[in-house]
Amino acid sequence: MLVRLVAVASFLIVAPVVASARPVVVELFTSEGCSSCPPADAFLSELSRDRPELLPLAFHVTYWNSLGWQDPYSLEAATQRQAEYSARFGDSPYTPEMVIDGQKGLVGSNRRAAEAAIAKAQKADEAEVAVSAVRHGRTISVTVGRGAGHAQVVLVGYDAGHVTNVARGENTGRTLRESNIVRSIQTVGEWTGAPLKLESATPAGEQAAILIQSTDGAIIGAARVASIGL
Known part of the structure; x- marks a missing residue:
């Protein structure tokens, strides 16, 4: 446990630092071929930069790839993940869609709705x-x-x-700056209530995170992967 040392007169008082709540997971389903997506991408970048209490992740879908621009970060696994959310939410896949903690879907550029959903999740x-x-x-x-x-247990x-x-495509001529772009996603284990320890090979991508996603789609645990010995 991390501790904070506070000097008072000639005494040392050791006060434990309370662990922060786990990050709220913010998933953005997006595409470089979608002209409506850059505002949502910019919003996710802001969250990535300014909100350490969140875990923002950009999932680039594949269904825009035949419409003029091949998104270099598109993943079939991202398309499938959004389809699973759509089936639960009772709607059709669209971009940009933001999903908060696996439970609430909304238009990814709607900052007010996103902030309200994040606050509710917190x-x-x-x-x-x-x-x-x-x-x-x-x-x-x-x-x-x-x-x-x-x-x-999902490794991203x-x-x-x-x-x-x-x-080419709807964003022809634009320079897109995007953050926390998902390069891989895979299920690496199942959790059934008992303490669990497992190991996995590192995934594609510069950084990694673990999501604990219940059978109803709700994310009930999340953590960034810390790196040691590198």
Whole structure:
């Protein structure tokens, strides 16, 4: 546990630092071929830069690729993930869509709605599970605490940022600056309430995060992967 040392007169008082709540996961489904997406991409970049209490992730979908511009960061796994959310929410996939903690979908450029959903997620008193992950070289060690429920342990690899000059499609001539671009996503284990430890190879991407996602789609645990020994 991290501690803070405070000197008072000739005495040392050791005060534990209270661990912060786990980050609220903000998923943006986007595409470089979508002219409505850059404002949402910019919003996600702001959240990535200014809001450490959040875990923003940009999932680039594939269904825009046949419409003039091949998004270099598009993933079929991102398209499938959005389709699963759409089935739960009862709507059709669209961009830009933002999903908050796996439970609320909204237009990704609607800052007011997004902030309201984030605030609601931060105040939620639903069951949460503790999770931590550490990268040792090419291996990631994951620890999930005790709780109630059944969930998937999802490993996400992402790049901090990229700049793309778009030559075709709806964003022709634009320079897009995007953040926290997901490069890989995979289920690496199942959690059934008992404490769990597992290891996985490091995913594609500069950074990584672990999501604990229950069978109803709600994210009940999340952590950035810390790196040591690099």
